[in-house]
Amino acid sequence: MNPFNYDTEELKQTAAQVRRDILRMVHAVNSGHPGGSLGCTELLVSLYFKMMDHNPDFKMEGRNEDLFFLSNGHISPVWYSVLARAGYFDVKELATFRKLNSRLQGHPATEENLPGIRIASGSLGQGLSVATGAAQAKKLNNDKNLVYVLMGDGELDEGQVWEAAMYAPHHKVDNLIAIVDRNGQQIDGPTDAIMYLGNLHAKWESFGWKVLETNGNDFDELIPTLEEAKSLTGQGKPIMILMNTIMGFGVDFMMGSHKWHGVAPNDAQLQEALLQLKAASNDY
Amino acid sequence: MKDFPYTESKDTRSGFGAGLHELGKTNPNVVALCADLTGSLKMDAFKKDFPERFFQVGIAEANMIGLAAGMTIGGKIPFTGTFANFSTGRVYDQIRQSVAYSGKNVKICASHAGVTLGEDGATHQILEDLGMMKMLPHMTVINPCDFNQTKAATIAIADYEGPVYLRFGRPVVPNFTPADQKFEIGKAWVLNEGKDVSIFATGHLVWKAVLAGKILAEQGIDAEIINIHTIKPLDEEAILASVAKTRCVVSAEEHQLNGGLGDSIAQLLARKMPLPLEMVGVNDSFGESGTPEQLMEKYRLNEGAIVEAVQKVMARK
Numbered sequence: 001m002n003p004f005n006y007d008t009e010e011l012k013q014t015a016a017q018v019r020r021d022i023l024r025m026v027h028a029v030n031s032g033h034p035g036g037s038l039g040c041t042e043l044l045v046s047l048y049f050k051m052m053d054h055n056p057d058f059k060m061e062g063r064n065e066d067l068f069f070l071s072n073g074h075i076s077p078v079w080y081s082v083l084a085r086a087g088y089f090d091v092k093e094l095a096t097f098r099k100l101n102s103r104l105q106g107h108p109a110t111e112e113n114l115p116g117i118r119i120a121s122g123s124l125g126q127g128l129s130v131a132t133g134a135a136q137a138k139k140l141n142n143d144k145n146l147v148y149v150l151m152g153d154g155e156l157d158e159g160q161v162w163e164a165a166m167y168a169p170h171h172k173v174d175n176l177i178a179i180v181d182r183n184g185q186q187i188d189g190p191t192d193a194i195m196y197l198g199n200l201h202a203k204w205e206s207f208g209w210k211v212l213e214t215n216g217n218d219f220d221e222l223i224p225t226l227e228e229a230k231s232l233t234g235q236g237k238p239i240m241i242l243m244n245t246i247m248g249f250g251v252d253f254m255m256g257s258h259k260w261h262g263v264a265p266n267d268a269q270l271q272e273a274l275l276q277l278k279a280a281s282n283d284y
Numbered sequence: 285m286k287d288f289p290y291t292e293s294k295d296t297r298s299g300f301g302a303g304l305h306e307l308g309k310t311n312p313n314v315v316a317l318c319a320d321l322t323g324s325l326k327m328d329a330f331k332k333d334f335p336e337r338f339f340q341v342g343i344a345e346a347n348m349i350g351l352a353a354g355m356t357i358g359g360k361i362p363f364t365g366t367f368a369n370f371s372t373g374r375v376y377d378q379i380r381q382s383v384a385y386s387g388k389n390v391k392i393c394a395s396h397a398g399v400t401l402g403e404d405g406a407t408h409q410i411l412e413d414l415g416m417m418k419m420l421p422h423m424t425v426i427n428p429c430d431f432n433q434t435k436a437a438t439i440a441i442a443d444y445e446g447p448v449y450l451r452f453g454r455p456v457v458p459n460f461t462p463a464d465q466k467f468e469i470g471k472a473w474v475l476n477e478g479k480d481v482s483i484f485a486t487g488h489l490v491w492k493a494v495l496a497g498k499i500l501a502e503q504g505i506d507a508e509i510i511n512i513h514t515i516k517p518l519d520e521e522a523i524l525a526s527v528a529k530t531r532c533v534v535s536a537e538e539h540q541l542n543g544g545l546g547d548s549i550a551q552l553l554a555r556k557m558p559l560p561l562e563m564v565g566v567n568d569s570f571g572e573s574g575t576p577e578q579l580m581e582k583y584r585l586n587e588g589a590i591v592e593a594v595q596k597v598m599a600r601k
Contacts, residue, residue, distance in 0.1 A: 061359050069354075110386050118357050120386045123377050129350020130382055136339070136351070137358025140315070160378070163347035171339070 071127020301326025303438025415543020
């Protein structure tokens with residue numbers, strides 16, 4: 001059971017608050033990655049406030065819980081905000097993001113024991129392997145819960161991703177739902193200009209995955225896709241969701257450009273952005 | 285000089301295989317992963333008797349390290365197996381981020397380390413692995429000397445919570461340590477007490493140090509021989525206690541001088557007890573094809589090199 005099980009209106013309100021958190025966090029330290037964080041807000045809000053069977057009273061082993069891994073660790077702001085809003089730690093701690101002696105490192109880490117984080121990520125391409133291992137451990141433990149992992153599309157340039165892409169179907173890891181944030185952007189420009197990804201649907205399918213596609217910025221499309229993915233587990237194949245998103249979604253002047261991959265808004269830009277996002281509960 | 289009788293010679297990798305198989309029987313959380321080298325790593329017995337806990341990864345070492353890190357999250361104790369070269373340099377970033385920095389309970393088990401891999405040549409003969417692994421925070425680094433010790437070490441690391449690099453090799457070497465030994469991580473083992481020089485050796489060089497000790501005894505030199513099976517954490521207390529007595533040191537390892545055991549000992553001596561040190565190891569070069577014996581001779585990783593180093597260091601006292 002999800003401890004919140006929000007309806008769509010509640011999810012939307014939470015997403016707006018999470019977006020405010022993201023912008024304020026990166027603005028405060030003038031660093032961090034707002035673009036991908038804003039683009040993946042609906043997904044993380046959906047997982048933690050609707051889909052996943054999880055417990056904010058964090059335990060590393062996560063037995064009989066659904067697990068989430070963030071492979072593209074640079075979008076840590078969205079994860080930290082969602083974890084805090086879900087009760088893993090106090091929202092006030094979001095103010096320490098990227099500062100000295102913080103548990104909220106620039107990229108997610110376990111070293112400082114931040115509740116909700118099970119492995120360090122940031123150096124790309126490793127999360128699918130980790131999630132697959134965690135899923136296999138669940139099978140060995142006769143634990144029926146699921147493992148989710150999010151990757152960036154630029155991250156698919158990494159060779160290790162394709163090692164794991166081969167492994168998971170070969171070993172019938174069918175308690176695994178992988179999601180690619182298909183925003184079409186990476187640091188140096190559009191993904192297909194930097195390194196052509198081709199037909200990702202056909203690629204993952206040919207590796208033996210069950211592939212779904214969705215709009216990651218629309219709860220009305222995203223939630224049914226996540227439900228469908230869940231219903232397809234346990235059938236011998238890992239599940240891949242190619243999730244189309246717009247980098248910077250929710251802030252008009254940030255949308256659709258790789259320029260906001262790793263750049264924080266200035267004071268005026270922050271104010272302009274916050275005017276577009278209604279606070280659901282309270283800013284930290 | 286004490287005598288070290290032995291009845292058989294065996295490869296250290298078989299000690300790993302035997303230890304792993306034993307763990308399969310005694311510890312249900314132990315799982316094994318292998319990157320297409322099951323036979324070379326002697327993991328066949330585990331695979332045969334515990335197939336549900338054995339994971340064939342194919343030739344994909346980066347994925348193997350990530351999988352192992354993930355399995356620890358479910359309480360498993362993964363032992364990964366491939367050659368030392370592919371266990372370290374090839375996957376350094378995966379080990380660094382997903383295992384060491386994340387503090388995961390992964391046992392990275394590495395065979396065919398050093399020049400004694402032999403005929404395959406330098407592409408496969410890693411001599412930098414101890415250095416790479418010891419530099420990583422949280423990592424424990426172990427390099428046992430014979431079959432019995434490798435088996436005991438394999439069993440011992442399953443009971444230790446945290447990342448471990450376990451290094452062993454391919455050649456058949458005298459199996460002279462006791463079968464019933466208790467392996468204590470981080471505890472140096474004094475093989476022979478002596479007063480003239482401290483010889484600290486690791487891995488295959490431990491037996492060479494024993495052979496050197498006999499030659500030195502004939503020359504009237506009373507060598508203290510200590511087996512440093514754990515490179516990190518280094519048993520500083522045991523090393524300093526020995527050196528305080530002998531006042532000079534020789535290190536011996538099948539590894540680059542840069543970054544190896546001798547390098548760790550040099551740092552310790554410089555900080556705590558600056559006394560002369562001579563180092564036996566590979567001096568900033570790659571290996572090459574040849575038989576293990578030929579290579580140990582050519583790269584001066586033998587009793588002759590240790591004896592020379594002792595003579596040199598004693599003259600510096």
